[in-house]
Amino acid sequence: MTTLNGxxxxxxxxxxxxxxxSLTYLEKLYRERASNGHPEALTTDGRELVWDAVEWRRWYKKLNDVSKLDxxxxxxxxxxVGLSTLARLWxxxxxxxxxxxEKVVGNTMYWSPKKWDAWYKNYKASQAWRTEVDDSGNPEDRITLAEAARVLHMNPTSITKYPTRPPKHWPEPVEEETTETGRVKRWYRRGDIWKYAELRERGGGGRPPRGQSRSDRxxxxxxxxxxxxxxxxVRESPDTSTAQLAxxxxxxxxxxxxxxxxxVRSARQHPEG
Incomplete structure (x- = not known):
């Protein structure tokens, strides 16, 4: 270990x-020292910044204290509340x-139980009127039209015309395939079906990012x-694995x-906007 003035x-x-x-994470912590209390560097060792080892360890331990958080x-x-529902709410x-x-340690986020409970109580009250929707599963799952009907608690035959005569807010499929018989099979992102259910109930609102409609995606x-x-x-670290970048x-x-x-996978497949 390096020493400086003993x-x-x-x-x-x-x-x-x-x-x-990671280096990226350490640099972020130092950039945000005004808000997170990160110790100031003592001086430089050549071209590298150095920190008091004991002071840094104590600060990092305090930063990662999540004993009163969820x-x-x-x-x-x-x-x-289901994990997939919690992920969707976030x-x-x-x-x-x-x-x-309140804190993010590694890949894990932590919330104040008191603040989260108060928010969720109000959220549930505001959503009490919603039609029941199956919110289990991963929002990134690809599902068929029939499976989308089950998510929406609808009869599959009642939404067979949605792809060709879509109601307001109905999402575009993420994949289509034409069979040998000429039948078109479609797959939808589960999260998009959840969002449709929410917007259908609201009767509006919920703009997609940057003013773009889903049909334009x-x-x-x-x-x-x-x-x-x-x-x-990806541009900064093209050789870094997808998992590490994520x-x-x-x-x-x-x-x-x-x-x-x-x-990240979409960014690698489509590097230009």
């Missing part, structure tokens, strides 16, 4: 190795007012601001590494 100090490379953190799994265990935070996490996450963040990360993006911007993996 004090044990650590460089970023040493912090990365000791605490198993992760998504904690919320699930405590309230009984994904729709811009429209439903979901609280921001050219590929997954087209128009989503997160796609540009993923593209920038983890770093989740830590930097919130959300789950699983969702960011889908976004």
């Amino acid at each position: 004090r044990r100090v650590m460089t970023r490379r040493e912090l990365m190795a000791k605490y198993d953190l 992760s998504r799994e904690d919320l699930h265990d405590r309230t009984g 994904g729709d935070r811009e429209s439903n007012g979901h609280p921001q996490p 050219r590929y997954p996450y087209d128009g989503d601001p997160r796609l540009e963040q993923a593209r920038a990360a 983890g770093e993006l989740a830590r930097a911007h919130g959300g789950t590494a699983g969702t960011w993996s889908h976004i």
